[in-house]
Amino acid sequence: MNHEIVDIETKMLDNWRKAMPSASIVLRSAISSGGHGPAIRWCRLRAGEKQAEVLPGLLALAPEGRVVVLADEPGDALTLEVLAAGAVGCCNTHAAPEVLQQVALVVGNGGLWVGQSLLQQLVGNAARVLAQRQPVGESATMLNGLSEREWQVAKLVAGGASNKEIADRLSIAERTVKAHLTAIFEKTGARDRLQLSLKVNGMNR
Amino acid sequence: MNHEIVDIETKMLDNWRKAMPSASIVLRSAISSGGHGPAIRWCRLRAGEKQAEVLPGLLALAPEGRVVVLADEPGDALTLEVLAAGAVGCCNTHAAPEVLQQVALVVGNGGLWVGQSLLQQLVGNAARVLAQRQPVGESATMLNGLSEREWQVAKLVAGGASNKEIADRLSIAERTVKAHLTAIFEKTGARDRLQLSLKVNGMNR
DNA sequence: TTGACTATTGCACCAAAGTACAATTTTTCG
DNA sequence: CGAAAAATTGTACTTTGGTGCAATAGTCAA
Numbered sequence: 001m002n003h004e005i006v007d008i009e010t011k012m013l014d015n016w017r018k019a020m021p022s023a024s025i026v027l028r029s030a031i032s033s034g035g036h037g038p039a040i041r042w043c044r045l046r047a048g049e050k051q052a053e054v055l056p057g058l059l060a061l062a063p064e065g066r067v068v069v070l071a072d073e074p075g076d077a078l079t080l081e082v083l084a085a086g087a088v089g090c091c092n093t094h095a096a097p098e099v100l101q102q103v104a105l106v107v108g109n110g111g112l113w114v115g116q117s118l119l120q121q122l123v124g125n126a127a128r129v130l131a132q133r134q135p136v137g138e139s140a141t142m143l144n145g146l147s148e149r150e151w152q153v154a155k156l157v158a159g160g161a162s163n164k165e166i167a168d169r170l171s172i173a174e175r176t177v178k179a180h181l182t183a184i185f186e187k188t189g190a191r192d193r194l195q196l197s198l199k200v201n202g203m204n205r
Numbered sequence: 206m207n208h209e210i211v212d213i214e215t216k217m218l219d220n221w222r223k224a225m226p227s228a229s230i231v232l233r234s235a236i237s238s239g240g241h242g243p244a245i246r247w248c249r250l251r252a253g254e255k256q257a258e259v260l261p262g263l264l265a266l267a268p269e270g271r272v273v274v275l276a277d278e279p280g281d282a283l284t285l286e287v288l289a290a291g292a293v294g295c296c297n298t299h300a301a302p303e304v305l306q307q308v309a310l311v312v313g314n315g316g317l318w319v320g321q322s323l324l325q326q327l328v329g330n331a332a333r334v335l336a337q338r339q340p341v342g343e344s345a346t347m348l349n350g351l352s353e354r355e356w357q358v359a360k361l362v363a364g365g366a367s368n369k370e371i372a373d374r375l376s377i378a379e380r381t382v383k384a385h386l387t388a389i390f391e392k393t394g395a396r397d398r399l400q401l402s403l404k405v406n407g408m409n410r
Numbered sequence: 411t412t413g414a415c416t417a418t419t420g421c422a423c424c425a426a427a428g429t430a431c432a433a434t435t436t437t438t439c440g
Numbered sequence: 441c442g443a444a445a446a447a448t449t450g451t452a453c454t455t456t457g458g459t460g461c462a463a464t465a466g467t468c469a470a
Contacts, residue, residue, distance in 0.1 A: 057433095062461060102310055105307055105310070147445090149446075152278075154435075155278060159403075160396075160400040162397075162426075162427090163424090163427070168276075168439075169252075171449085172447085173449055175448085175449055175451095176448050177426065179447080179448075180447085180448095181427085181428075182428070183446095184436075185428085191365075192367075192428080193427075194362075194365050194398060194402055196366075197399055197402060198402070198406075199404070201406070246467090257454070258449070352416065352417090354416075354417065355416095367456075367457090368458095369456090377417085378418075378419055378420085380418085380419055380420065383418060383457075383458065384418075384419080385418095386458075388416095389461095397426090397457075397458080398457075
């Protein structure tokens with residue numbers, strides 16, 4: 001993994017060095033705009049600094065990079081701000097090296113890094129909303145009146161499984177899977193498994 | 206890290222064994238209540254099972270442990286439910302070993318594990334901003350250095366197009382589309398067009 | 411210029427996906 | 441119980457997806 005640490009001075013903290021020994025360190029004023037940027041840019045936000053004065057410029061210069069903010073004074077509000085600005089994570093400047101590596105792992109795989117307290121608040125909100133408008137029984141019959149079995153097959157297909165894998169998972173013959181799929185295609189209007197996947201995952205329509 | 210896998214049978218899936226070779230496997234009916242429990246308990250929720258019938262008992266018996274749910278049929282709603290019940294994570298039963306180890310790392314350090322699609326919903330506006338930024342950046346760095354042409358093909362595949370349709374759209378032979386796809390599969394690690402679609406659309410994790 | 415990389419295409423071939431036609435078993439419900 | 445619907449499976453077939461091998465041609469940088 002290719003890392004770059006952006007700060008207003010080049011002196012690194014020990015925990016950064018331990019977490020990412022191979023990272024390059026650059027001044028904010030000397031960010032490379034062209035070429036292939038690093039996989040992950042770690043941008044330090046020092047105490048008292050406003051993220052709005054630092055992040056936009058950085059993100060504009062390197063739109064292809066994933067930016068994680070290292071905040072001297074982290075908080076849930078700040079995290080929300082930097083995510084809204086386009087960063088993919090926000091954590092404490094003085095986090096342990098192991099934590100930083102963990103962040104790198106998650107972010108490197110396309111994830112977002114959010115602190116636990118904020119996440120729990122968000123989860124709490126969503127749980128309340130979902131509890132009200134998600135009758136549990138719905139999931140069984142949605143998508144144009146699929147039967148329970150057909151819905152099982154549809155979900156597995158949507159997850160990328162092959163017919164053989166689905167057959168093994170459900171302990172039925174591969175031919176039966178195909179029969180279900182034919183029925184599913186008919187009911188949903190999908191042309192093939194890929195378009196079904198898009199429908200199930202809500203990417204279509 | 207001390208692991209315990211809880212299921213209704215003791216036969217482990219291959220990916221679990223690879224991810225946690227030293228884990229102990231126990232039946233749900235034989236959970237050790239006293240003494241020092243494992244650092245992380247992985248509780249499998251098989252297809253059709255209700256988390257409400259499994260989790261509360263497990264959490265009551267071992268209040269000190271961190272429980273991660275391995276769901277045969279994962280989903281955002283289920284994730285919210287199990288987190289609300291007291292679990293610290295929820296992921297796919299058939300997740301790759303590397304993913305499971307990542308989950309163990311996050312959970313072991315006090316984090317919560319949430320799938321990307323749910324997290325993005327939770328973060329809401331911030332995620333929407335990100336969703337628009339991602340495709341641009343991914344063409345250059347993410348998705349393992351695809352060429353411009355390959356990226357065009359990948360996007361069309363992700364949209365549900367057939368090889369013939371892609372060929373017509375790009376005014377090239379269908380054979381050429383296949384050639385690009387072979388290269389794309391190699392670079393991205395996708396097994397077929399459906400899994401590529403999931404990767405491009407960010408449904409994977 | 412030469413080497414590395416990308417784009418393009420053909421031919422042959424195998425594997426997976428999907429359809430047509432037909433049959434049996436299980437479940438559900440009045 | 442008996443009818444209807446859903447689930448299951450088989451054989452055979454067509455189509456699409458994907459790979460291996462090989463060749464031609466353009467671009468870009470050392």
